[in-house]
Amino acid sequence: MGQSADHLTSNQAQVLRHLRAANAPMTAYQLLGRMQNDRGAVAPPTVYRALKGLEEAGLIRRIETLRAWAPVAAIRPGVVVICDDCGTVRGVEAPSLLESLHQRLAAEGFAEARQTIEVHGRCGDCAEDRA
Amino acid sequence: MGQSADHLTSNQAQVLRHLRAANAPMTAYQLLGRMQNDRGAVAPPTVYRALKGLEEAGLIRRIETLRAWAPVAAIRPGVVVICDDCGTVRGVEAPSLLESLHQRLAAEGFAEARQTIEVHGRCGDCAEDRA
DNA sequence: GAGATATACGTTATAGTATAACATAGCGCA
DNA sequence: TGCGCTATGTTATACTATAACGTATATCTC
Numbered sequence A, B: 001m002g003q004s005a006d007h008l009t010s011n012q013a014q015v016l017r018h019l020r021a022a023n024a025p026m027t028a029y030q031l032l033g034r035m036q037n038d039r040g041a042v043a044p045p046t047v048y049r050a051l052k053g054l055e056e057a058g059l060i061r062r063i064e065t066l067r068a069w070a071p072v073a074a075i076r077p078g079v080v081v082i083c084d085d086c087g088t089v090r091g092v093e094a095p096s097l098l099e100s101l102h103q104r105l106a107a108e109g110f111a112e113a114r115q116t117i118e119v120h121g122r123c124g125d126c127a128e129d130r131a
Numbered sequence C: 001g002a003g004a005t006a007t008a009c010g011t012t013a014t015a016g017t018a019t020a021a022c023a024t025a026g027c028g029c030a
Numbered sequence D: 001t002g003c004g005c006t007a008t009g010t011t012a013t014a015c016t017a018t019a020a021c022g023t024a025t026a027t028c029t030c
Helices: A009-022 A028-039 A044-056 A095-107 A123-129 B010-021 B027-039 B044-056 B096-107 B123-131
Strands: A062-065 A068-070 A077-081 A087-094 A113-122 B061-064 B068-070 B077-082 B087-091 B111-122
Touching: A009 A044, A028 A044, A028 A068, A044 A062, A044 B077, A062 A077, A077 B027, A095 A113, A095 B096, A095 B111, A113 B096, B010 B027, B010 B044, B027 B044, B044 B061, B061 B077, B096 B111
Parallel strands: A077 A113, B077 B111
Antiparallel strands: A062 A068, A077 A087, A113 B111, B061 B068, B077 B087
């Protein structure tokens, strides 16, 4: 069930810990490798089930454009901003923007259920590094 | 090379024809199946190379949230709107929306390079069908 | 026309991402 | 105690995508 954030299973906690320790999204199989380092035999469903639970709890998101997972609090609706230089990902709230999109689509009769908005580019820190 | 739209190879034309004949995005392996029906032996790289060329020519897009491909003219920047009932996909221009997002991020020092914006929901036609 | 270069294509193999299906263990509680 | 629920383990497989190498063909240049 879509569990709330007040309790994590140990697999979920372990996955979340690895995601938070990384400074960029991790693929499911990268996580699998970490867990195998930690514990020995672990199979893909273990990782995918933990990811599913964490996503439902609003603690992580799949970054569709990277096929990877990040501990971005599910500001949902929200925008994910990804630096292609350093790999960092962060969530950005943009309520007015999303409201205007919503109204735009509603006017055409489209009932919006969810959006995925991912922006790629270069963050301020990386721009400075190359200045 | 990022070829322009003025010439398609025969593989590209064949893939584009199938995508246009469908009323919903198709996965690469669905396309592969169609091409095998048409011609016999075809291997995945044939399909993926055609998809890459068509994408570079701005004739199709990968729908990230569906892991599938659609003949959506690459209004880029633009918004892709997907009906989860009937599967149809269309591109929507939203320049003012994207401009405000751009400025919002620029103000934080983020140099935006490309966005992926996909909205899921139910289109007007499908809403009527259930009315 | 021979050779050089470039593009598309074919072919084989493999990498990478995700889930189905079934079995087991532990917990809360009627 | 026995039932139902959740989490987990385990095996196998499905689905998505690309690497690497060889061949054919067209074009250009000398």
